[in-house]
Amino acid sequence: MSCMCPLFRLPDPCLWVRLQRLYFLPVFVQVVLAMPYDTPIPGYMNNTVNTMRLWSAKAPNDFNLKDFNVGDYIEAVLDRNLAENISRVLYPNDNFFEGKELRLKQEYFVVAATLQDIIRRFKTTKKGSPERTSFESFPDKVAVQLNDTHPAMAIPELMRIFVDIEKLDWDTAWSLTQRTFAYTNHTVLPEALERWPVELLEKLLPRHLQIIYRINQLHLDRIATLYPENMNKLRKMSLIEEDGCKRVNMAHLCIVGSHAVNGVAEIHSNIIKTDVFRDFSEMEPQKFQNKTNGITPRRWLLLCNPGLAELIAEVIGEDYVKDLYQLKKLLEFVDDAALIRDISRVKQDNKVKFAQYLEKEYRVKINPSSMFDVHVKRIHEYKRQLLNCLHIIAMYNRIRMKPAALFVPRTVIIGGKAAPGYHMAKMIIRLITSVAEVVNNDPVVGSKLKVIFLENYRVSLAEKVIPATDLSQQISTAGTEASGTGNMKFMLNGALTIGTMDGANVEMAEEAGEENLFIFGMRVQDVADMDQKGYDAMSYYKRIPELKQVMDQITSGFFCPKNPDLFKDVTDMLFKYDRFKVFADFEDYMKAQEKVSKLYQNPKEWTKMVIRNIAATGKFSSDRTIKEYATEVWGVQPTDLKIPSPNEPREAVVEKAKALRKM
Ligand SMILES: *Cc1c(COP(=O)(O)O)cnc(C)c1O
Numbered sequence: 001m002s003c004m005c006p007l008f009r010l011p012d013p014c015l016w017v018r019l020q021r022l023y024f025l026p027v028f029v030q031v032v033l034a035m036p037y038d039t040p041i042p043g044y045m046n047n048t049v050n051t052m053r054l055w056s057a058k059a060p061n062d063f064n065l066k067d068f069n070v071g072d073y074i075e076a077v078l079d080r081n082l083a084e085n086i087s088r089v090l091y092p093n094d095n096f097f098e099g100k101e102l103r104l105k106q107e108y109f110v111v112a113a114t115l116q117d118i119i120r121r122f123k124t125t126k127k128g129s130p131e132r133t134s135f136e137s138f139p140d141k142v143a144v145q146l147n148d149t150h151p152a153m154a155i156p157e158l159m160r161i162f163v164d165i166e167k168l169d170w171d172t173a174w175s176l177t178q179r180t181f182a183y184t185n186h187t188v189l190p191e192a193l194e195r196w197p198v199e200l201l202e203k204l205l206p207r208h209l210q211i212i213y214r215i216n217q218l219h220l221d222r223i224a225t226l227y228p229e230n231m232n233k234l235r236k237m238s239l240i241e242e243d244g245c246k247r248v249n250m251a252h253l254c255i256v257g258s259h260a261v262n263g264v265a266e267i268h269s270n271i272i273k274t275d276v277f278r279d280f281s282e283m284e285p286q287k288f289q290n291k292t293n294g295i296t297p298r299r300w301l302l303l304c305n306p307g308l309a310e311l312i313a314e315v316i317g318e319d320y321v322k323d324l325y326q327l328k329k330l331l332e333f334v335d336d337a338a339l340i341r342d343i344s345r346v347k348q349d350n351k352v353k354f355a356q357y358l359e360k361e362y363r364v365k366i367n368p369s370s371m372f373d374v375h376v377k378r379i380h381e382y383k384r385q386l387l388n389c390l391h392i393i394a395m396y397n398r399i400r401m402k403p404a405a406l407f408v409p410r411t412v413i414i415g416g417k418a419a420p421g422y423h424m425a426k427m428i429i430r431l432i433t434s435v436a437e438v439v440n441n442d443p444v445v446g447s448k449l450k451v452i453f454l455e456n457y458r459v460s461l462a463e464k465v466i467p468a469t470d471l472s473q474q475i476s477t478a479g480t481e482a483s484g485t486g487n488m489k490f491m492l493n494g495a496l497t498i499g500t501m502d503g504a505n506v507e508m509a510e511e512a513g514e515e516n517l518f519i520f521g522m523r524v525q526d527v528a529d530m531d532q533k534g535y536d537a538m539s540y541y542k543r544i545p546e547l548k549q550v551m552d553q554i555t556s557g558f559f560c561p562k563n564p565d566l567f568k569d570v571t572d573m574l575f576k577y578d579r580f581k582v583f584a585d586f587e588d589y590m591k592a593q594e595k596v597s598k599l600y601q602n603p604k605e606w607t608k609m610v611i612r613n614i615a616a617t618g619k620f621s622s623d624r625t626i627k628e629y630a631t632e633v634w635g636v637q638p639t640d641l642k643i644p645s646p647n648e649p650r651e652a653v654v655e656k657a658k659a660l661r662k663m
Contacts, residue, residue, distance in 0.1 A: 016060075017112040019105055019204060032083045033058040034113035044298050044322065047643050047656075055113045057086035094378045094419045095192040104196060104204060111154040118142055119161060135168065139179035143634040146183040146258065149194045149250035155181060155257035156211040164207070170214070182633045183254035183261045184291070186482050188268070188276050189382065198246040212248055216240055219256050226283060237279050255280050255287070260633045262289040264483035265504040267524065271479060291629055292507060293483040294622035297324050300489045304463035307346040308494060312614075315339060325618030334611050344607045347470070347494055354468035358452070367447050370409035371600050374465060374495070375473035376457050379418040379425040382480040386574065387582045388414060388473055389432055391593055392451055393550045396439050399448055407448045408597040413465065415454025427570050429453065434559040434566075462486075467493045470606075471596055474499035475589065477580040479524040481505075488620040494610045496599075498592055500585070504620070512616035516609050520592035521585035530584065537575050540583035547586050551575075 019030040034055045041050040059080035068076040086109050091098065122141060123133050144154060155177060162173035187193075201209040216239040227233045239256065241247045255261050255277060263269030269290035273281040281288045302309045302321060312320065315333055320326040333339045351368045358364050375388050392412055399407055414432050418425030436451035454465065472490030474481075474497055481503035491497060491508055498518040499505040509517050522530070541548050555571050557564020574582055599606050618624075630636045644656060 015113050015116045017109055033060045046641050055110055057084050059083040092419050095187050095189050097194050107150055108153050111151050111157050115157050138176050144181050146254050148186045149254050152250040152254050156208040159211050178259050181258040183258040185263055194250040195247040261287050262291045264293045266290050267506045268482040293485050294620050294625035295485050295488045296622045301492055305467035305493050311342050324621035327618050328615050330615040334608050340607045350467040366411045370411045371470045373410050373471040374413045374469040376415040377486050379416045379428055382476055382580050384475050385428050387475055390550050394546050399445050403444050408600050409448050411450045413452045415457035438559050469495040472497045474505050476502045478502045478522050478527050491613050492617045511619050512613050516612045518592045518596055520588040535581050537583045
């Protein structure tokens with residue numbers, strides 16, 4: 001056992017985190033120091049700066065001093081690395097659970113540090129408390145929002161603190177815990193759900209596993225009372241999955257340990273209630289809520305698109321920045337010739353600026369008068385970059401078939417990162433760049449169609465490309481995208497959306513009117529029906545000549561003559577085991593794309609639709625989202641911040657700020 005006594009007093013917020021290793025009898029404890037980094041989060045013109053506290057893992061100064069003293073200097077230094085590795089790197093997976101030991105250590109590390117910090121602050125801010133702290137008011141003062149299941153170990157950790165350290169009885173501790181936690185689900189893809197092997201928890205966090213078992217016992221007792229003689233319910237709702245290797249279902253733990261559970265768009269919250277967590281919502285319907293995601297209009301309009309932000313302010317005033325619903329005032333001006341002209345001018349300026357950026361940074365030339373058709377997001381099969389890719393090839397074939405026919409010029413921009421271990425995502429990028437190589441260098445195509453793969457897609461690049469976009473692609477298989485937020489950013493920046501009835505697209509269509517988006521494809525019910533019948537990719541291939549031609553080209557190596565089998569894994573997947581049914585939506589997608597091109601030929605009507613879209617984005621401000629969490633989940637009401645006027649003397653402002661701090 002390593003020494004756990006610090007040699008000198010640590011700076012106050014530094015916390016000790018113990019990762020236990022129970023090997024038969026002797027207990028090995030890995031001690032890690034959590035060092036806080038406070039990141040300021042300034043509010044927008046509200047005299048408030050919140051802090052986000054992030055943690056870094058540090059080896060304590062006495063770490064393995066014994067090894068050092070007996071001369072094993074190398075071992076001692078290597079062990080310091082072991083501790084500090086905990087916060088060295090973020091696992092880059094996208095919607096994929098990889099049950100790695102270091103990942104579990106990371107999740108527990110941040111949870112343990114944060115809860116110790118919360119408890120310390122709760123105790124120090126309680127004035128005139130008796131000998132033993134009363135935790136009665138804990139859930140009134142503390143709200144913990146579990147952002148996905150990644151911090152789920154906070155539930156057994158808080159129980160451990162209450163029961164083992166603070167000596168509360170189990171039932172009191174459990175009631176406080178449930179009232180403190182709420183859980184947000186972010187995906188329904190089964191491969192993304194965290195299910196930690198019991199064996200790993202036993203090795204790393206044995207006491208937490210005991211606590212989870214006790215939570216589960218009481219949970220199952222309750223189910224047995226509510227549904228007598230229903231073994232199937234017990235099996236389906238247990239926190240412990242018994243088939244194959246024993247695992248803890250972390251989503252089940254979060255639902256049981258929380259007073260509120262929510263999805264991130266209406267359609268997603270409904271899927272949770274009727275499908276993934278159906279038994280839980282039947283048992284406790286009052287726990288289940290919706291909180292539709294939002295985006296901040298400060299970053300995603302004012303900062304990234306000042307031209308559009310100022311134009312809107314000229315028409316409806318500046319108040320929309322803090323109350324995005326006010327954008328609906330723009331509806332009065334849909335037919336205003338000056339606004340139509342100015343909106344399209346701002347877009348054109350943004351497109352020219354982005355084209356210049358691409359030319360300078362990547363030495364690629366694009367035509368700013370072509371339609372900018374943009375599909376940027378993490379590369380994933382469910383987001384269906386492949387459907388977009390098939391459309392590009394079909395457009396290419398149409399141009400080559402009738403070079404003299406009218407074609408509305410397009411620049412298709414696809415961008416996004418593939419997780420390093422996701423082979424199919426990397427092959428999708430490879431296909432896009434191969435198709436781009438052929439299309440961009442075909443003299444028959446000329447400037448009608450260009451395909452750009454945008455490397456290193458990240459927020460700073462999103463801020464550049466989104467304001468320059470005409471068409472936003474949001475084409476996931478219905479029922480797979482929980483919400484999406486990229487869709488909202490594009491809508492706010494004056495792009496039109498081609499999309500499926502999935503995630504927040506559904507609410508975007510509701511807010512703007514379905515006739516103001518290019519909605520296509522299967523609905524959630526259609527996908528479910530198809531799963532019942534069985535999806536037969538080959539039948540679409542045989543029936544749709546354009547799809548057949550596109551697939552034959554990819555299969556024959558047309559886009560990679562030097563290595564004709566390069567895309568075999570992609571084509572095999574599309575034909576034989578495509579969980580996301582790309583072919584099933586191909587035909588309707590092509591038709592929707594034709595409508596897009598047709599409207600783009602009429603710039604005035606296009607821009608009027610853009611204005612109707614911008615006017616309908618009020619709901620998608622994160623201000624609305626946060627307000628809903630505050631009132632409906634955390635039970636907190638807004639306070640009047642008494643924002644000082646700019647001419648108020650500095651001393652008065654400071655006094656007011658001090659008074660607020662004490663509250
Ligand atoms: C908003 C954003 C996303 C999320 O986009 P979706 O289309 O909702 O998947 C991903 N990456 C970056 C850089 C973003 O800004």
